[in-house]
Amino acid sequence: MSEHLKGRGLFLGLAGSFLLWMLAFVAVSVSAPSGDAVAAVAEIPSPLMESTQAQVAAAQGPDYVGQDNCLSCHDPQGATYGTSTHHRIGDPRTPAAARACETCHGPGRRHAQADDPATVPLKNFTKLPPDEVNATCTSCHNTGGHVLWDGSTHEVRGLSCVSCHSQHSAKTDERMLIGATQMETCGTCHRDKVAKLDRSGHMPVREGKMECSTCHNPHGSTNERLLQIGDSIAEQCTSCHAEKRGPFLWEHAPARDGCVTCHDPHGSANERMLVARPPILCQRCHVATRHPSTIYDAGLIGTSIRVYARSCVTCHAAIHGSNHPAGQRFVR
Numbered sequence: 001m002s003e004h005l006k007g008r009g010l011f012l013g014l015a016g017s018f019l020l021w022m023l024a025f026v027a028v029s030v031s032a033p034s035g036d037a038v039a040a041v042a043e044i045p046s047p048l049m050e051s052t053q054a055q056v057a058a059a060q061g062p063d064y065v066g067q068d069n070c071l072s073c074h075d076p077q078g079a080t081y082g083t084s085t086h087h088r089i090g091d092p093r094t095p096a097a098a099r100a101c102e103t104c105h106g107p108g109r110r111h112a113q114a115d116d117p118a119t120v121p122l123k124n125f126t127k128l129p130p131d132e133v134n135a136t137c138t139s140c141h142n143t144g145g146h147v148l149w150d151g152s153t154h155e156v157r158g159l160s161c162v163s164c165h166s167q168h169s170a171k172t173d174e175r176m177l178i179g180a181t182q183m184e185t186c187g188t189c190h191r192d193k194v195a196k197l198d199r200s201g202h203m204p205v206r207e208g209k210m211e212c213s214t215c216h217n218p219h220g221s222t223n224e225r226l227l228q229i230g231d232s233i234a235e236q237c238t239s240c241h242a243e244k245r246g247p248f249l250w251e252h253a254p255a256r257d258g259c260v261t262c263h264d265p266h267g268s269a270n271e272r273m274l275v276a277r278p279p280i281l282c283q284r285c286h287v288a289t290r291h292p293s294t295i296y297d298a299g300l301i302g303t304s305i306r307v308y309a310r311s312c313v314t315c316h317a318a319i320h321g322s323n324h325p326a327g328q329r330f331v332r
Helices: 001-033 035-042 047-058 066-069 076-083 101-104 111-112 130-137 182-187 190-195 235-240 253-257
Strands: none
Touching: 066 076, 066 101, 182 190
């Protein structure tokens, strides 16, 4: 009797499981969308798809003719454009990835379809006012070193991006400068600095070890003289010459006031780029103190170590400052 009941229970359990499985299958079949419904859902564009389609439609709008139309007439400009960084279509930040020539020069359909295209000119950056040129360029170049352009020394004085850079007649691949080097480009205005570079003293810029942008940011800075680093000339200099930074137990006042008190960073005919030769340089401040101030008389001019060799720094070697307990006179 018990075996009969067990078999009956097993049968009822299997039948119940099968019935539950069938109910679940029917429910899924009823809730699943038809093929037409799936196709209808697939046709609903996502926000990202809408954005992409809108960009493509804008780029191919009725006012734009495309790069090929532009280059069919402007061969010289096309040759230089094809080798520039603006032509890298794989980089989404470049004009080529947007509307190519018309990204910067504006929509060209009216210009291209005119009987005389010269009567419907596009943006010519060599003829535009500086603020219009800068507005176009900074619409992309507005981060990093360019973020402080507005209100900078160069912007306030009426310079534009094309004062230093050229898309179609650049002489350098890097930065597309109008000069063969940074020094030549900057020297079109800063002639006095370029003249100093040719003086006989050691000059890292002339030797190719530095360039103007090593110390200056021509696109703007929060400190004086468009310096790259810090809030003062001394901070810029000591970013490389760290051993002169201090703080020192005994500080030399000229070194604390600024490196250009004694050095000319753009070039000098004196060693160590000094603005004058020692002891004349030192005697600009140290007049008639402890050492005689008239060391150039006939009896001393041929023998005094204060005139020849390293002059004052022969003894006062720690002239930028001293941390020695007995270094008050900067002799150690």
